[in-house]
Amino acid sequence: MSRFELLRKRMVEHQLSDIGDERVLEVMGEVPRHSFVDEVHQPRAYDDGPLPIAKRQTISQPWIVARMTELLELDGQESVLEIGTGSGYQAAVLSALCRRVVTVERHGDLARDATRRLEALGLRNVTVLASDGSVGRSELGPYDAVLVTAAAPEVPKPLLAQLRDDGRLVAPVGDLESQDLVRLRRDGQSGEWQTEVFEACRFVPLLGRLGFREDA
DSSP states (O other): OOHHHHHHHHIIIIISTTOOOHHHHHHHTTSOGGGGSOGGGGGGTTSSSOEEOSTTOEEOOHHHHHHHHHHTOOOSOOEEEEEOOTTSHHHHHHHTTSSEEEEEESOHHHHHHHHHHHHHTTOOSEEEEESOGGGOOGGGOOEEEEEEOSBBSSOOHHHHHTEEEEEEEEEEEEOSSOEEEEEEEEOTTTOOEEEEEEEEEOOOBOBSTTSBOTTO
């Protein structure tokens, strides 16, 4: 077992002990997180915390990646929209748990780097697009699930509109200092939205037409 494999195994055993979805745990134990950070940060790739990437963005703490993925309740057949590609790590995790991932990143440089990393790992069911994630990508929807990996003052309505009936959306919602993880689910019969609130968290802001202003 290589050093990174050992660190990944320890990460799953010690950091993700309260994650109940066995499929998520298996994938977290397989995806090489160190491949999604700069070489200087690779020794800390499996630490219990976020790490910086380019454009003042971050790769999320392993636990929060696992928790948000778990909340999507994926069975393997879904089409998933991710808002906020970053380094591509979350998309790599999702790719092993669903049929197709469309991931949107506002920074073209990050989108290109993420594409390169995902292709190097042979992940062919991920489409990386550079655009304003706050409005989603309706032309490739509808989606069974949407995952927003940046903090929003409220869930952008276009993202909800791009969900199928019985679809679910997971996002950090709040102000710039703190947010709560929320899950919204559309009832297929009534069409109404059910909202659940989970853990407190802190993410970089979702910037764009329906997110926080650039100067915030």
